[in-house]
Amino acid sequence: MRYSGFKVIKEGLFGNKGWKPAWRDPAPKAEYDAIIIGGGGHGLSTAYYLARNHGLTNIAVLEKGYLGSGNIGRNTTIVRANYFLQGNSEFYSHSMKLWEGLESELNYNVMHSQRGLINLFHSDGQRDAFARRGNMMVNQGDDAILLDREGVREHLPYLDFEQTRFPIYGGLLHPRGGTARHDAVAWGYARGADRRGVDLIQNCEVTGIDIENGRVTGVQTTRGAIRAKKVGMVVAGRSSQVAAMAGMRLPIESHILQAFVTEGLKPVIDHVISFGMGHFYISQSDKGGLVFGGDLDFYASYASRGNLPMVEHVMEAGMTLMPMIGRAKVLRSWGGIMDMSPDGSPIIDKTHIDGLFVDCGWNYGGFKAVPASGWCMAHLMATGESHPVAARFKLNRFETGHILDEEGTGSQHNLH
Amino acid sequence: MRLTCPLCGPRDRREFYYYGSDDYLNRPAEGDGPQAWDAYLHLRDNPAGITHDLWYHDMGCSSWLRVTRNTVTHEIHAVDAVAAPAKGGAK
Ligand SMILES: Cc1cc2nc3c(=O)[nH]c(=O)nc-3n(C[C@H](O)[C@H](O)[C@H](O)COP(=O)(O)OP(=O)(O)OC[C@H]3O[C@@H](n4cnc5c(N)ncnc54)[C@H](O)[C@@H]3O)c2cc1C
Ligand SMILES: [Zn+2]
Numbered sequence: 001m002r003y004s005g006f007k008v009i010k011e012g013l014f015g016n017k018g019w020k021p022a023w024r025d026p027a028p029k030a031e032y033d034a035i036i037i038g039g040g041g042h043g044l045s046t047a048y049y050l051a052r053n054h055g056l057t058n059i060a061v062l063e064k065g066y067l068g069s070g071n072i073g074r075n076t077t078i079v080r081a082n083y084f085l086q087g088n089s090e091f092y093s094h095s096m097k098l099w100e101g102l103e104s105e106l107n108y109n110v111m112h113s114q115r116g117l118i119n120l121f122h123s124d125g126q127r128d129a130f131a132r133r134g135n136m137m138v139n140q141g142d143d144a145i146l147l148d149r150e151g152v153r154e155h156l157p158y159l160d161f162e163q164t165r166f167p168i169y170g171g172l173l174h175p176r177g178g179t180a181r182h183d184a185v186a187w188g189y190a191r192g193a194d195r196r197g198v199d200l201i202q203n204c205e206v207t208g209i210d211i212e213n214g215r216v217t218g219v220q221t222t223r224g225a226i227r228a229k230k231v232g233m234v235v236a237g238r239s240s241q242v243a244a245m246a247g248m249r250l251p252i253e254s255h256i257l258q259a260f261v262t263e264g265l266k267p268v269i270d271h272v273i274s275f276g277m278g279h280f281y282i283s284q285s286d287k288g289g290l291v292f293g294g295d296l297d298f299y300a301s302y303a304s305r306g307n308l309p310m311v312e313h314v315m316e317a318g319m320t321l322m323p324m325i326g327r328a329k330v331l332r333s334w335g336g337i338m339d340m341s342p343d344g345s346p347i348i349d350k351t352h353i354d355g356l357f358v359d360c361g362w363n364y365g366g367f368k369a370v371p372a373s374g375w376c377m378a379h380l381m382a383t384g385e386s387h388p389v390a391a392r393f394k395l396n397r398f399e400t401g402h403i404l405d406e407e408g409t410g411s412q413h414n415l416h
Numbered sequence: 417m418r419l420t421c422p423l424c425g426p427r428d429r430r431e432f433y434y435y436g437s438d439d440y441l442n443r444p445a446e447g448d449g450p451q452a453w454d455a456y457l458h459l460r461d462n463p464a465g466i467t468h469d470l471w472y473h474d475m476g477c478s479s480w481l482r483v484t485r486n487t488v489t490h491e492i493h494a495v496d497a498v499a500a501p502a503k504g505g506a507k
Pocket of ligand 2: 421422423424425473476477478479
């Protein structure tokens with residue numbers, strides 16, 4: 001069923017009785033050409049592009065819970081292409097282009113809103129670093145504008161410009177940056193994949209990976225064994241557990257990142273804003289809630305809920321930057337399990353086991369990567385070769401020293 | 417979350433700096449190849465359950481501590497000084 005404005009009006013007039021489920025609920029077959037483990041954003045987009053770009057439709061996505069129950073439905077929805085390092089910048093640039101065509105591609109409203117992202121800076125050194133980053137973004141073919149203090153004031157008059165502790169020197173504006181509706185991205189890719197014949201199998205946890213003579217032959221699941229010659233592990237925060245089923249140890253540590261949302265307010269924050277002192281970023285959702293977050297809780301955790309010190313830190317940073325939000329009541333806070341890599345950059349690669357592929361290490365930036373990650377993982381699984389824009393996301397780059405440490409913070413999993 | 421430092425007693429989590437898994441205690445020997453260093457610095461078991469990791473009592477006694485805790489429930493099971501004299505000093 002194609003969605004359209006006409007369809008909405010017609011259904012509205014006739015009691016909305018004509019809508020059908022957006023995807024089927026098939027039972028797993030005994031064998032597929034390829035299996036994707038994990039029905040988050042990356043798993044669903046991988047399945048979609050395997051079908052769309054490579055004609056592979058006899059494939060399944062196996063999800064232990066329901067589609068979109070992981071980080072894809074828990075993030076703060078920031079979409080940007082403001083990376084500095086070669087290896088990262090071309091990848092996120094590719095992703096941004098896919099975002100820009102995503103709604104017509106999927107025939108699904110993902111509410112992609114290029115409202116502009118402003119990263120604030122608060123010292124001469126930070127200004128230099130942002131100017132350099134802006135130049136790299138422009139060289140990559142993306143957009144960046146360096147704003148001075150008055151330039152920031154025009155966009156964001158409500159910031160506390162007068163404070164002496166962290167004076168606002170200016171900001172790097174990335175006009176194409178913005179947000180999207182996170183669930184809709186999962187649902188849009190799920191529907192698109194299903195329509196191309198992909199089986200989306202929910203409540204199906206992978207409990208083992210079958211390997212014979214160094215080749216993957218299938219998986220064991222809570223809904224029985226399923227054979228496949230190609231298996232992709234796309235399970236974000238659970239990557240270490242799933243890889244362990246294949247006897248692998250990954251360069252990943254799982255950490256909690258919290259996020260917060262307030263009661264709905266009238267439109268007040270038009271951009272996505274990040275504070276350069278103390279990690280804090282904020283935007284306003286289409287429902288009116290202020291959506292904001294900060295740093296990791298900093299210690300390895302699978303608890304899906306955070307601890308109070310980070311709550312306090314995030315609130316303090318928000319109040320320092322824009323005291324006007326102090327009256328808003330926080331409605332909810334939650335946490336998601338992040339797959340932190342030692343250099344803060346992802347992995348999209350084959351493994352030492354034939355037919356077994358891995359897509360992980362998204363840290364807390366994997367939402368914006370959903371389109372390009374699926375595109376590149378599908379390319380890798382279909383052709384056996386890395387896609388050119390993801391060619392540096394190698395599993396062994398830590399051993400060979402080819403790390404992509406965007407923030408230059410060193411090889412510690414929680415520092416990115 | 418609170419950690420009970422063997423020297424200072426129960427203290428707020430904010431007094432401590434988290435470094436990472438206690439794999440960091442098993443430094444490769446001189447002459448070991450890149451694989452050993454990769455395993456030491458980057459590769460992790462990353463368990464969902466009981467784990468052992470290193471914390472530094474930054475705003476307390478400055479001890480390095482080996483904490484045994486549950487990554488799913490945030491329960492703390494044991495906190496031991498890395499440089500416990502009974503174990504023959506710092507490794
Ligand atoms: C609070 C928060 C804020 C964030 N903010 C941003 C942001 O502003 N911008 C941005 O770009 N990124 C952001 N991120 C990061 C982004 O959400 C993640 O990097 C990304 O969603 C991870 O990929 P995914 O969608 O595939 O993961 P998930 O949605 O977590 O998908 C993994 C799936 O695998 C399933 N699974 C696990 N184990 C198994 C198994 N054994 N068998 C079957 N299925 C299994 C899980 O149930 C899950 O559904 C944020 C994350 C959090 C938590
Ligand atoms: Zn102490």
